[in-house]
Amino acid sequence: MADLIAQLRAGLPAEAVLTDPDVTGSYANDMASFCAAGTPAAVVLPRTVEQVQHVMRTATELRVPVVPQGARTGLSGAANASDGCILLSLVKMDRILEINPVDRIAVVEPGVVNATLSRAVLEQGLYYPPDPSSWEQCTIGGNIGTASGGLCCVKYGVTAEYVLGLEVVLADGRLLSTGRRTAKGVAGYDLTRLFVGSEGSLGVVVKAILALRPAPPRQLVLAAEFPSAAAACEAICAIMGGSQADAAPPDEGGGPGSPPGTGPVRVGHAPALLELMDRTCVRAVNRMTKMGLPESTEALLLCAFDTPDPTADLAAVGALCTAAGATEVVPAEDEAESELLLQARRSALPALEAIKSTTMIDDVCVPRSRLAEMIEGTAAIAEKYDLTIGVVAHAGDGNTHPTVCFDATDPDESRRARESFDEIMALGLALGGTITGEHGVGLLKKEWLARELGPVGLELQRGIKQVFDPLGILNPGKVL
Template sequence: MTDPLVARLRSALGDDAVVDDPDVLDSHRNDHAKFCTAGAPRALVRPSSTAEVVEVVRAAGELGVPIVTQGARTGLSGAANAIDGCLLLSTARMTQILEISVEDQVAVVQPGVVNAQLSRAVLEQDLFYPPDPSSWEMSTVGGNIATNAGGLCCVKYGVTSDFVRGLEVVLASGEVVRTGRRSAKGVAGYDLTRLIVGSEGTLGVVTEATLALRPAPEAALTAAATFRSIEDGIAAAAAVMASGLRPSLLEFLDQPTLRAIQDHRDMGLPEDVGSMLLAQSDRGTRAAEDVARIAEICTAHGAIEVAEASDAEESRMLLEARRLVNSALEPLGTTLIDDVAVPRSQLITLLRGIAEIGAKYDVLICCPGHVGDGNMHPTVVFDPADAAAEARALEAFGAVMQLGLRLGGTITGEHGIGTLKARWLETELGPVGLELHRRIKAAFDPGNLFNPGKVLL
């Protein structure tokens, strides 16, 4: 028997835009988050325009079918996971860069544009789109907006929300609203744009984004410093940030992460290395001076060795350790990636606490992170075939989030809530804050059809 929703959508969008093949649906059930449940979707639909999204939303709404919007499904919180009976709305065909304006320094794009594609396109106009999540070669602008994604350059440039000027959004009613504006300034009314950024598909379907751009950065140089302890590495990072320098990247690797990297690929790291700091300056002719100053600061804080790049190739080589983290951890077992952020003044306490949590629950926790803005990624590694180890890993994961909150931080700096962290959200927001979130959700989506069960339980 033909599904009435599938038949209606095929009539409106074409047969190739609507998929109900079980194998295809199964391959689209999950994002990259582990331990997040995923249901069986009713169908997958791939609209290519705002008008087609409106048709999808109205058809689903009339039949009471929930919608889960998906981009590239590179997320790490389960926000794009299917729920039973839902309609998966993929933005994979909405890939147009509609405009790049040199004069206004903005780009207007559809949500399916890949981050790296946009970055390269604007660079051809000597412009720069700073948000750069690690998945930038795969993740889409729409997904970055959904989670308010960050990246390595956040320490200098900020996160996705800092670059979203305006949005076009299809609401649950099928109405289309434009939020924000193209101009650099504008404070009229509530800031609906920032409300939607980071809402993980629970308030509407983003169909177009107006993004702020910057002049293209100058050439960058990198420094890498090793230390005998995490305390020395964190102290050096704090001193760099307090020095008046504005590194375009400031990354931290702890000893367990470095050991995994060294075992994965010989980087020449001695066994007594307790931490590594990676810093970069993108100030062109002034970058060498910045890197030299960073090297001096690291040396003054007990660095064992400091390497300073003299050109782009050496910079790339020094950053190789950071790029190898995920590959290095993969052979060790399943990874459960946390995403806490704390004030920089609390980083040493956070890292000491993470080590204690790892010992308490008898699990390996590696902790790379964006030390310049206090956003760390404690990664619990364990054997998935060992049920007891899995249980301990989940306990450790929660304990890390509780530690981050106790230190005045947050349970997520850039990955979002999804389903992975939803049960901890009230702890951070408080009951009144959580109730306000629910009222906002009800105002946008009274039928609770947009990504139900995500963010808010």
């Protein structure tokens, strides 16, 4: 331990190496439940690439594990300490190095907060779409580590689609550059995508080149109440998949060679946001915020458009919701009303956390066509285990977040919570889904990752880990 601290301090400012147990303990875990955290040897807060390289060279020489960290808002235990490790916190590397409107890129350090970047590029008429619910706290490095998503992914995609290039410090301290600044590029294997979602297990991201888009018009939101999750999911399928209501009128031909009286069927809409809250979430939000949301509804669907004519798009979607059985459809009249509805959605997880002392937030993504089965199956699991489980979902993606609320001091309730969590993941796989759409694997889902990948997939992924980290010092015990 003394050798480790001495060597770290030899290449770092004194204030960058923290060893007080009370301080280092406060860095030891992220926001996941049921994930053990060890006792770190030190917390290191570098400000430069060279300082990160020094940390990794020291760790390699002394065979000390290193756990990279961002803001620790993760929900899978990926940032949790292991015994005797260096916690490598990158939050001090927080500079926006470049915003280039012509190339439509931003170059940032890993500690830049998502919302800070989003606001900075918006000032130049640009848009960085990935927007996790924790965007006011989470960092770009953490977003890259978990390949995070957000509310607007249904139209704009997830973090991986915006990472053009990276600078990564490898386990032995070498600096690797991947990717490009150009709009296109296919030279060699796509190492950039390999690092996105690797949860710090292959290298330490120290710089990112991110793609930007032109800023869209401000969005308007519609809220629709449904008497059942099945009805809400029927509306979601109609919105995303199109319906006969979207077909051209009978007196309009579909073009040369088309039979008389037929027209092209519109293949769905492109909402900027399509979110679902079940009754448990709606009531929890009301208790916490006093917003007065309709507690009689079984499912509340929020749909937003940022198109040139969002009012017309919302009207079309409102008709689809009504056809699917919506009992009430309320389009927002302006941006203020839209923001109020979005605030209700953003409040869902904090509101569920207020129900019990502990929550386990699942992250199961299924095909949109199976979303109703996922939500109804989760409700049956909640009843089976006599637990409160609220579901919020990025409905346009099929990405559900069942949140198990329980008392961690009650052994029986904790057992039931863990068993229900596992059954929810099993349900997701049975429906053709995945155990994580955006939160990552970390410690929480290692066993389930093996089930999803299968033995051949697991063997190949472990081989990749061996190439990048032959000593196994980067975030050991996580992911694989």
